[in-house]
Amino acid sequence: MKQVIKIPESPDIVSAKENSLKFDDYSVLQHSFQGKEEKGMMYMENHALLFVLEGHSTLSLGEDQYEVGKNEMTLLRKATGVLYERHGNLENNGKYCEMMFSISEDMISTFLATTEKIIPKGTNGKIRTGVHRMSECLITFTDSLRVYFDDSQGVYSGQLRLKMTEMLYHLGIGNDGLFQELLQLRKPVQKEIQHIVEQYYTSSISMEDLASLSGRSISSFKRDFKAIYNMAPAAWIRKKRLDKAREMLESTQLPVAEICFSLGFENISHFSRIFKEYHGQAPTFYRTSL
Structure with missing residues (x-):
């Protein structure tokens, strides 16, 4: 347990x-x-x-x-x-x-x-x-x-x-x-990968834990995930989080720090850096454009 x-x-x-x-x-x-x-x-x-x-x-x-x-x-x-x-x-x-x-x-x-x-x-x-x-x-x-x-x-x-x-x-x-x-x-149960990752992508959860939640070994999880999404789990989770972050910045008044931590990021400076690399602008750009 x-x-x-x-x-x-x-x-x-x-x-x-x-x-x-x-x-x-x-x-x-x-x-x-x-x-x-x-x-x-x-x-x-x-x-x-x-x-x-x-x-x-x-x-x-x-x-x-x-x-x-x-x-x-x-x-x-x-x-x-x-x-x-x-x-x-x-x-x-x-x-x-x-x-x-x-x-x-x-x-x-x-x-x-x-x-x-x-x-x-x-x-x-x-x-x-x-x-x-x-x-x-x-x-x-x-x-x-x-x-x-x-x-x-x-x-x-x-x-x-x-x-x-x-x-x-x-x-x-x-x-x-x-x-x-x-x-x-x-009776062994294997859960749908889509349901698991959609439910937990904002959590600070390891790949091994996601595999366990889906009822798979880590190698089976990565293989089945790539067959569904055509990309590695870590890359998909990062993309999903950054897309969600932009959506929250554009549609809410939540502080950048709160959005960062609510999506599973543990460091604001790291979040800001990869956000700018992915979206081309810093998080504050989308906040000030409201």
Whole structure:
């Protein structure tokens, strides 16, 4: 659950704490803070199950938006960019707490191959699209993990594998809706390159991350991209940003610096130089011509 890119968090946060447990290629993350809210963006390199234990979280995935409240959970698929707003529980001194479990296709396949057939008891509570209520067993399960975070150095990989197996049992028996979503992870998904680059070309995102978001290796991404656009990804992104910059300069009163940073450029002087090379005039020429 590596956060490849994370927007700086809100200055209103009083304190934040993040602990992790790792085994093999998997991890379990516990994140908590005492304050008003946190905002940011994360790109999912692995599938992950998110459990909100205190407070609530607003997640934006493209055009979809989910509200995940206390003792609710959702599945975040890999190769997805997620905007988040975490809100502390004002009735509990602004406390927020979540746990996030990385999930792989191999983990699901191994679980299904080595366990008896699970007979679900049905979904616990009302289902909203993408959001599921945690069963009492899952609430107890997450509570049982807190002691592991207090002494992560003394935890063995075998213990964590058993805990992951326990979690999958709880999902299969008491939260059939989310368990069925997990089963679908075994089907590989490749996203359209056009959709990915149009959505993220203004972000400070690496080519490797764009490839991951599209469900491709870096070499496959570059090859497929060139077949579509007849140019390399880096050149296309630069052209797209500079065309958008001129459009914003001509149609808005936003400061040049704000336009520069909003389009993923990190240095104003660099932006001004390549803008003039591309358009033949400095950015201020288009601003003063309004």
